[in-house]
Structures are given as structure tokens and as C-alpha cells.
Amino acid sequence: MNTRGSDFWDEPAAPPIAPEHFNDIVATAADLAIVLDTAGIVRSVVVNPLNPTLGRLDHWKDRNIRDFTAEDSLVKLETRLDAYRDGKKDTVDAIEVNHYDNANWEFPIRYTLHKTGQDDIILMLGRDLRPIAELQHRLVKAQLALEKDYETHRDYETRYRVIMEAARDALVLVDVTTGRIMDLNTAASQILGADAETLTGSSFTQEFEGRRRGEFVENLIVNAGDEGSGPVTAETKRGKKEVAIDPVLFRAAGDKTLLCRIEAAASAETVAAEVSQSLAVLYRDGADAVVFTDPLGAIRSCNDSFLGLCDSGQLSEIRGKSLGDFLSRGSVDLKVMLDNAARTGRMRIYATRLEGAYGSQLSVEISATHMPGNGGFAFVIRDTSRMEIVREPVSAVPGGAPMTDEAMRNVMDLVGSAPLKDIVAATTDVVEKMCIETAVELTDNNRVAAAEMLGLSRQSLYVKLRKYGLLAKNDS
Numbered sequence: 055m056n057t058r059g060s061d062f063w064d065e066p067a068a069p070p071i072a073p074e075h076f077n078d079i080v081a082t083a084a085d086l087a088i089v090l091d092t093a094g095i096v097r098s099v100v101v102n103p104l105n106p107t108l109g110r111l112d113h114w115k116d117r118n119i120r121d122f123t124a125e126d127s128l129v130k131l132e133t134r135l136d137a138y139r140d141g142k143k144d145t146v147d148a149i150e151v152n153h154y155d156n157a158n159w160e161f162p163i164r165y166t167l168h169k170t171g172q173d174d175i176i177l178m179l180g181r182d183l184r185p186i187a188e189l190q191h192r193l194v195k196a197q198l199a200l201e202k203d204y205e206t207h208r209d210y211e212t213r214y215r216v217i218m219e220a221a222r223d224a225l226v227l228v229d230v231t232t233g234r235i236m237d238l239n240t241a242a243s244q245i246l247g248a249d250a251e252t253l254t255g256s257s258f259t260q261e262f263e264g265r266r267r268g269e270f271v272e273n274l275i276v277n278a279g280d281e282g283s284g285p286v287t288a289e290t291k292r293g294k295k296e297v298a299i300d301p302v303l304f305r306a307a308g309d310k311t312l313l314c315r316i317e318a319a320a321s322a323e324t325v326a327a328e329v330s331q332s333l334a335v336l337y338r339d340g341a342d343a344v345v346f347t348d349p350l351g352a353i354r355s356c357n358d359s360f361l362g363l364c365d366s367g368q369l370s371e372i373r374g375k376s377l378g379d380f381l382s383r384g385s386v387d388l389k390v391m392l393d394n395a396a397r398t399g400r401m402r403i404y405a406t407r408l409e410g411a412y413g414s415q416l417s418v419e420i421s422a423t424h425m426p427g428n429g430g431f432a433f434v435i436r437d438t439s440r441m442e443i444v445r446e447p448v449s450a451v452p453g454g455a456p457m458t459d460e461a462m463r464n465v466m467d468l469v470g471s472a473p474l475k476d477i478v479a480a481t482t483d484v485v486e487k488m489c490i491e492t493a494v495e496l497t498d499n500n501r502v503a504a505a506e507m508l509g510l511s512r513q514s515l516y517v518k519l520r521k522y523g524l525l526a527k528n529d530s
Contacts, residue, residue, distance in 0.1 A: 088177075094135060141173070166178070236311065343433075
């Protein structure tokens with residue numbers, strides 16, 4: 055026996071294979087075996103028992119194979135049958151045919167056509183192409199996904215490049231593991247004294263005088279994790295410039311990276327000095343009152359505008375006193391502002407009344423900011439008593455709150471749909487409910503404080519909470 059197709063059996067006679075064994079060989083050698091005459095009638099059909107997904111196709115026997123062939127495959131099948139009927143086929147031929155059965159499901163088969171010794175009988179050995187088709191479908195989907203990811207990557211890459219180059223700050227990305235520069239913008243390359251291509255991939259530490267790689271990078275990492283520490287100062291090797299490095303540590307794809315913002319030390323000091331000077335002028339001569347307190351609300355310092363609001367002559371008279379002593383609702387107002395500012399970092403606008411040293415009262419709006427560094431609070435207080443005079447003629451709600459154009463339109467839409475008395479009662483209930491909800495939320499569901507803030511007794515507040523269905527909601 056040898057491996058050549060024409061001499062596969064070296065015996066002069068036909069291979070001595072029994073018919074029952076030949077059937078088994080054909081059944082297992084192909085996924086689908088069909089004995090077909092040249093007219094297209096199926097004489098026999100065998101499905102490989104090792105490939106049960108094709109199901110049972112016994113109903114094909116003695117029927118025309120065209121009944122189970124898709125239209126797009128009929129031309130190929132007819133061409134082969136015509137060639138066999140005309141005796142023009144002397145070699146093994148192969149075609150791909152799409153079949154469908156009575157359940158209307160399709161499956162592609164690749165057939166090799168063989169002569170059987172009878173002129174009108176053909177043996178078709180088929181290989182199921184569904185696994186290949188499914189694999190091709192997956193490959194196409196994977197290719198489309200890769201192309202989509204590639205386009206997304208290009209989009210982010212473009213945005214990243216635009217942001218890096220448009221930024222006025224000098225930015226450098228440093229790999230923490232290797233200490234090498236991953237990327238930098240034009241502003242950074244100008245400070246370091248070389249072009250971006252030369253600097254990319256080089257050691258970040260070697261760009262500065264008298265620095266060792268491990269120690270310098272570790273110092274930057276420690277500085278990035280300490281919010282209270284200032285920038286790291288260094289001297290560039292090429293330009294001999296004093297610079298300040300402000301690092302930010304982050305992790306991307308599992309690798310730690312340092313984003314270093316670099317600016318000339320003189321420039322940073324100048325900017326810091328200008329900002330400090332401007333803030334000092336704003337604190338000293340600003341129109342709004344500014345007060346700094348400790349974590350409990352005791353006054354540490356204030357500007358002249360606050361002294362003018364509370365009719366005090368100098369800071370020593372009020373230093374150490376609680377800011378609540380100057381508020382109309384006292385500790386209630388102070389607690390609401392301190393709690394909200396400590397929880398969220400700031401409280402934007404809180405309306406109340408400020409009491410002076412001699413009993414005078416002013417309507418004010420207060421914003422509070424928590425300062426984690428010393429644990430205290432900063433308050434900016436604005437006098438709104440003059441605004442109340444302006445608002446009063448157009449006020450639609452007791453207390454002077456202006457009615458917006460949208461609210462005016464909503465009220466006007468009700469005209470004609472109900473009597474004036476009902477319209478006024480409905481709008482009053484809405485405003486009253488909103489005020490009660492706001493007071494309860496600001497006081498963190500403290501009923502006593504909310505009642506005092508609204509100028510109600512505790513019993514009256516409970517009645518109104520029950521009236522608007524807010525009692526059970528707030529208890530939960």
C-alpha cells in the first residue's frame with residue numbers, strides 16, 4: 055500500500071471490502087453521504103452518526119434532491135448533473151450546496167462527487183460547513199469589533215493630543231516602574247530644553263541636576279499622595295532653570311503613571327504672591343463680609359465689612375464669640391450651615407437675618423465653605439436688605455421671594471378654570487409645602503429646629519407635616 059491516490063491499493067483487483075463495512079466507512083468518512091442518479095433522484099442517504107446536528111434525513115430517499123436545495127445552489131447542481139449525464143466527468147468534482155429541509159432551516163454542505171461504476175449513479179460525499187460558517191461569522195464580528203475599537207482609540211488619541219498641546223501648562227507623563235518619560239507636550243519640552251522626540255523614552259530624573267532615579271521618583275510619589283505638601287523643586291540640566299513639579303499619581307491598565315505639571319519656580323512664586331495679595335485686598339476692602347471660624351463656629355477673624363454689619367468697633371470685641379450669637383435664629387442657623395458645609399464641603403446660599411450689637415437686624419445671604427486644612431469654616435455674608443425693597447412690589451409669596459415668569463404663567467393658566475379663592479388657596483399650599491420640605495431638609499429632620507426656622511410652634515409644624523403627607527416620609 056502507498057500514499058498515491060491512483061495506487062492506494064496495490065492489489066490488481068478491487069479492494070476486498072465487504073458491503074456492510076463499506077457502508078460504515080462511507081457513513082463515517084463524510085457528514086452526509088448521498089447516492090444520487092443523474093436525474094437528481096435520491097437513491098440513498100446516510101447521515102454520519104458522529105454528527106447528530108443534521109438530524110434524520112430519511113425522508114429525502116426516493117425524492118428529488120432539488121426539493122431540498124436552495125435556489126442559489128440549483129444552477130451549480132444542474133451543471134454537474136448535466137456533465138455526468140453527458141459523460142464529460144472523469145475526475146472527482148466538488149461543489150458547495152445550501153440545503154433546507156421541511157423545517158425550513160438551512161445548512162451548507164460541501165460535496166465531492168464520485169463515479170460508482172454505473173453511468174447513471176453518483177456518490178456524493180458531503181462535509182458540513184456550518185462550523186466553518188459560524189467561525190467565519192465570529193471572525194467577521196471580531197473584525198468589526200476591532201475596527202470599532204480602533205476608531206474609538208483614534209478618537210481618544212486625537213482628543214488627548216489636542217488637549218495636551220492646547221494646555222498652557224507643561225505636562226509630562228512618567229512611568230513609575232521605569233522612571234522614563236512616556237509623553238510630554240510642547241510646553242514641557244521647551245522648559246526641559248529639548249524636542250519632544252528626543253525626550254520621549256528618556257529618563258525623567260536625568261533631566262534634572264543632582265537627582266537619583268529611585269529617590270526622585272519616590273519623592274514625587276509621596277508628594278502626589280500628600281495634599282498638604284507643596285511642589286517639588288528641581289533644576290533642569292540643560293537650561294539650568296529652577297522649576298516646580300506638581301505630580302499627580304494615577305493607575306491606567308494596571309500600571310502606575312505620574313502626571314507632572316512643571317512650571318518655572320519664579321513664575322509659580324509670582325503667581326502665588328499675586329493671588330495672595332489679591333485675596334488680601336478682597337478680604338480687607340471687599341463689599342461682602344468675610345468671617346473665619348473654628349470647627350464649632352467661634353469667630354477667629356473677620357473683615358471690616360462684617361464689623362460694620364454687626365455694629366462692632368473692632369475685632370477684639372467679637373473674637374471668640376459664636377457666629378450664632380449674631381444670627382436671628384442663633385444656634386439653629388449656625389448648626390444648619392455647619393452641618394451642610396461639613397457634609398458637602400460648601401453651602402451656597404442660606405437666607406437669614408443678622409442681628410447687630412444694638413438689636414438692629416438685616417436680611418442677609420450666607421455661603422459657607424469647609425476648610426479641611428484647619429477644620430474651620432469660612433463664611434461670606436451679603437446684605438440683601440436693599441434687595442427686599444426692590445422685590446417687594448413684585449412679590450407673590452409672603453417673605454419677599456420673587457415669582458418667576460414660569461410660575462406667573464402657571465398661575466395665569468389656572469384663571470378661568472377655578473374661582474379666584476381656590477386658585478389662591480392652591481398656590482399658597484404649594485408654596486407652604488415647599489418651605490416646610492426645605493426647612494426639614496436643611497435641619498436634617500430636626501423638628502424643633504425646623505419649627506423655629508419657620509416661626510411655627512412644634513405642634514403647628516406637626517399639623518402641617520400631617521396635612522401634606524410629609525410626616526411618615528420624614529420619619530422613614
